[in-house]
Amino acid sequence: MTPQSDVPSPILEVDDLSVQIGPAGNKVVDGLSFSIAPGDMLALVGESGSGKTMAARAVLGLLPPPLIVTPDSSIRFRDTELTRLPPAAMRKIRGARIGMVFQEPMVSLNPSMTVGDQMAEGLLLHQRLGKAEIRDRCLAMLERIRIHEPTKCLAAFPHEFSGGMRQRIMLASVMLLKPDLLIADEPTTALDTLVQRDVLDLMVELTTENQTSVLLISHDLGMVSHYVRNVVVMHKGVAVEQGESTQVLQGPKHEYTKRLVDALPRRSAGGARADRAGEPLIELRDIVIDYPGRDGLFKKTAGKRAVHGVDLTIGKGETLALVGASGSGKTTLGRAIVGLVQPTSGAITFRGQSLLDQGAAAQRREMQIIFQDPYSSLDPRQRVEDIVAEPLKLYPTMDRRQRAERVKEVFSEVGLGPEFARRLPHQLSGGQRQRVAIARAIVRRPAFVVADEPVSALDMTVQKQILKLIRSLQERHGFACLFVSHDLGAVEQVADRVAVMENGRIVEVGARDEVFDAPKHEYTKRLLDAAMLLDRKFAGVQAVKAKAVAV
Amino acid sequence: MIARALKLPRLRFNGLVGGIVVAMLLFIAIAGPWLAPYDPLKLDLMSRLKGPSPAHLLGADEFGRDVLSRLMYGARTSAWIAFSTVAFAIFFGVIVGVLAGFLRGWTDRILMTFNDALLAFPGLLLALGFMAVFGASRNGIIIALGLAYLPVVVRVVRGAVLSIREREFVEASRVMGNSEIITMARHVLPNCVAPITVLATTMFGWIILSESALSFLGLGVPPPAPSWGNMLATARPYISQSPHLIILPGLCISITLLGVNMLGDAIRDRLDPKMQS
Known part of the structure; x- marks a missing residue:
């Protein structure tokens, strides 16, 4: 199927793979074929429900119960036919020769086991090694992935690390076994832009060193095109298009791929709307927000300062994007404006009136918030x-x-x-x-809406629709919006002005085009660099960077 | 298995069987005095410890009292005690649990310290203590058992409230301008119904059993008035001689528990918005 990578015999060859719900049910994957050469990377791209994750799970023989692989499917790993392998033999391959990294680093590590024990688990299972040897290998690997104080890290528990760190640890423990194939299921979707870049770079480094092939599963065609040469685009279980990622991006042939490419973040036409910041609606003056420490049974945890003295003005009807990594205090700031968090000091005024006084209820009613996770922001018992x-x-x-x-x-x-x-x-x-x-x-026709990462839980094509919707509603009703996001692609589409936040401080504020085209602050530059936005000069065309993707 | 044979979905089967059992229990509890063939206290020394016969369909006990009549009157006592106790414990438990979980802070600390202290004692021991205060009467039992099981309800409700209050729809309700009380009543409490239903039906069983244990210790429903628990307790010396005296009230208790639990399952599923299409 993929003539360009056929020269050495492929490490994984999937032929006519179909996955069914029960023997007579619907097909969630229908006739999928692809192959990966040794040391090569291939990406399965599609939105939720496209069957990409199930295809990957079928390779590992880890389909959730009602799902089965149809009898005429073939998955060949080296010379072994995986679909007909007995479970015991399959277990020998899983982990040792095919490794997998999951999407949610928060739940894919066992919270009650130390990092060291978890890393050792795979080695103990698949290789006969002494305790000291295992420890040495784990330490070497942690050093390799540039984790500070690896010895300490071995004895630490997962909750002591951030999401990005956990994903690196996860990656390290999988790569410790030097598998021939790594399946990475949306490995960075839950992470911030900067961290996402780090983790992917690390994945490429480690797999290149070990000559490990990678099957990357992702919904993000833009990100994929930075790292992977060959992509398979899936839609409703069917591979609608496959080929080199640059070609797919530049000249999508299938209708669905066109939609997907079209949904990639791109600056809204005509530039930002006229600067309406002239008439301030909301003004923040020197806002400081502390999270109180906890009085534990044995020790007092110190409080944490989330926002350090922020000044910010939001004009009538404008969209101000608040950009930053997780933990930068951007969400806290947004919540403080709508009254969900009490600032420790500072002043917030709405149309010149203080919001922090008693009796600001009437003003509060003119403000609303849209949350990130549409699955938890609606009461499950209420009708729409x-x-x-x-x-x-x-x-x-x-x-x-x-x-x-x-x-x-x-x-x-x-x-x-x-x-x-x-x-x-x-x-x-x-x-x-x-x-x-x-x-x-x-x-209630509010004058101001906080949108807290409103699209980051959604599929790309849906993201685009929702962003459009927000923008058009704003045009019709003229409410101002604080658009909190770590996703520069989304920000580029909706923002009039952009404020960049780092560690609780605003480091740069300016009109959107200024910030995106001529960032002044070092952090903004790094953020933009990591964002893997489409090259703006050629609308929708992304040159694959010179990033060394080993063949 | 039976459900599959009848081609009923599990949910409907549970609801059907559970509903029938509970309806029968309620019917007997209410109509018992009219249905019962004898006065449950009437002695008939001639048929002492006799097994089933045309005169006494389910036999007679150690004083020759008709077992069927006693079971019917006993259903009334046991059902009344179990329902009232569950209602009592759930009502106050939900109030305390929601207050603690929603208000947090000092309210939570004080309530939960007190609650955990109570939780440290076995329910039955606690009930015994309360019985000493309230005396061995039917209402005494209800209050004592209710208080004894209250801490468990508080714990469960508080836990449910804690997990739901962090959800974003609760915050959305605050941003809307709803007061804390409305937020609590409209968004938090209805979402706690599932664990409360499960707990209530499980408690129903505990309470019937606790009541028999109390009767066994001589602190339950005072004789000669029948309850399933004290029938079980007083029949103990005759277990080898007349096993029907133990088996029949035991069977009543088991069937009731089964029915209530099945009904509880069905109610819980029915209340889950995800089960509605």
């Missing part, structure tokens, strides 16, 4: 129409009919048909849920 109508209950001037009308109006504004009104949140997709959350936020 009740969720959207709830904020109106605190609107004393509207009667029942006016409320019903407003709800209907908002439904059509966010693009939800009337048939959604009686549904429950779990019956909706992520994008639909986020539309409901947006409807709830704008139903």
